[in-house]
Amino acid sequence: MKIVLVIDQFDDANNGTTISARRFAKALKDHGNEVRVIAIGKPADYKYAVRQMKFTPVVEHLVTSQGMRLAIPNKHVFEKAAAWADVVHFMMPSPLAVTGLRHVEKLGIPHTAAFHCQPENITYTFHLGRSKRANDLLYSGFRDTFYNRFTHIHCPSNMIANQLRQHGYTAQLHVISNGISPQYFYGKQSKEGWMQGYFNVLMVGRYAGEKRQDVLIEACARSRHAKEIQVILAGKGPLEKKYRKLAEKLQNPIVMQFYEPERLIEILHMADLYVHTSDAEIEAMSCMEAFACGLVPIIAESSRSATPQFALDGRSLFPAGDSAALAAQIDWWIEHPEERKTMELRYAEHAKQYALEESIKKTEEMFHMAIAEQKGTARETAHS
Numbered sequence: 001m002k003i004v005l006v007i008d009q010f011d012d013a014n015n016g017t018t019i020s021a022r023r024f025a026k027a028l029k030d031h032g033n034e035v036r037v038i039a040i041g042k043p044a045d046y047k048y049a050v051r052q053m054k055f056t057p058v059v060e061h062l063v064t065s066q067g068m069r070l071a072i073p074n075k076h077v078f079e080k081a082a083a084w085a086d087v088v089h090f091m092m093p094s095p096l097a098v099t100g101l102r103h104v105e106k107l108g109i110p111h112t113a114a115f116h117c118q119p120e121n122i123t124y125t126f127h128l129g130r131s132k133r134a135n136d137l138l139y140s141g142f143r144d145t146f147y148n149r150f151t152h153i154h155c156p157s158n159m160i161a162n163q164l165r166q167h168g169y170t171a172q173l174h175v176i177s178n179g180i181s182p183q184y185f186y187g188k189q190s191k192e193g194w195m196q197g198y199f200n201v202l203m204v205g206r207y208a209g210e211k212r213q214d215v216l217i218e219a220c221a222r223s224r225h226a227k228e229i230q231v232i233l234a235g236k237g238p239l240e241k242k243y244r245k246l247a248e249k250l251q252n253p254i255v256m257q258f259y260e261p262e263r264l265i266e267i268l269h270m271a272d273l274y275v276h277t278s279d280a281e282i283e284a285m286s287c288m289e290a291f292a293c294g295l296v297p298i299i300a301e302s303s304r305s306a307t308p309q310f311a312l313d314g315r316s317l318f319p320a321g322d323s324a325a326l327a328a329q330i331d332w333w334i335e336h337p338e339e340r341k342t343m344e345l346r347y348a349e350h351a352k353q354y355a356l357e358e359s360i361k362k363t364e365e366m367f368h369m370a371i372a373e374q375k376g377t378a379r380e381t382a383h384s
Helices: 016-030 057-064 075-084 095-107 119-126 132-145 158-166 213-222 240-249 261-268 285-292 323-335 337-354 356-383
Strands: 002-006 034-040 047-050 087-090 111-114 152-155 172-175 199-204 229-234 255-257 273-276 297-301 317-319
Touching (some): 002 016, 016 034, 016 285, 016 356, 047 075, 087 095, 087 356, 119 132, 132 158, 152 356, 158 172, 199 285, 213 229, 213 323, 240 255, 273 323, 285 297, 297 323, 323 337
Parallel strands (some): 002 034, 002 087, 034 047, 111 152, 152 172, 199 273
């Protein structure tokens, strides 16, 4: 198949959607497909380039601090891409995608969408993450301007598929994990000097409101083993200064840094425990990759997060936002190292069912369905 992915930002892998898109594109190519993208940046063999939107300094900072850049829609780019493609897959409901969808519809090109942008990813930025009204308005806006114009939507988890059904989305929903890349596998290695002598507690994710890294910092500060713990927050984002200030209460200096995938895998193989505190999460690839590498996770149990589905038992869960409960779970795993080793192997085995290879097969099936439907529609139009 000839597949075009529409995603504003593709080259800089500094947010979850882009990282998933890059991995997705490579895996589709490995399956024998041809893949091109519509995104900002310099033109390339694989890319139909569009220009980046410019905003006022305040808005620009707000967008880029989330690891995002938005593109200016270009009719001619979409016409060129559509003339080449068998199917066009839209990764998020940005202005680029909303405008591009109109052109693809007019040209009769098969098209599908993915639901990667949870309303809470936006509302938490404006301190409205817990507002049902604000989140419902965004679900409705996404639905009416974009998603209800598709017949097939990729949902990374049952949780988000259920949310879409509850909010009146009419497309066929394909629950397909974003998939764990084969480079994330069980493997322990000796700790580097900066990690030695500590019990290293790791979390991976943007420093953003819905991720709730503050709960992890508070929990480690109140742990019975606070003197032993080194907290590692792998990521970057708008709340970095706030978290560095909060972390002053920790017994040991916090480590806050963005790591490229190859370096992050090394850290995953050296850390002792993984914690995922997010209040809202469509799937949480970072958590999946962590337990694939052999880290026992402790996961916030929130109704707006799909991540609790990965917990093998209650020792890997805590009530979202409850730092005291999280501290108790961290202490339990520190005090039971043999049980932790046993569960590390179980979690690594558990990860195999979410292999990227299987996700790509299911996504290809969705594309074939969309193509077959479009051909059927074209035949009906021709005979009418």
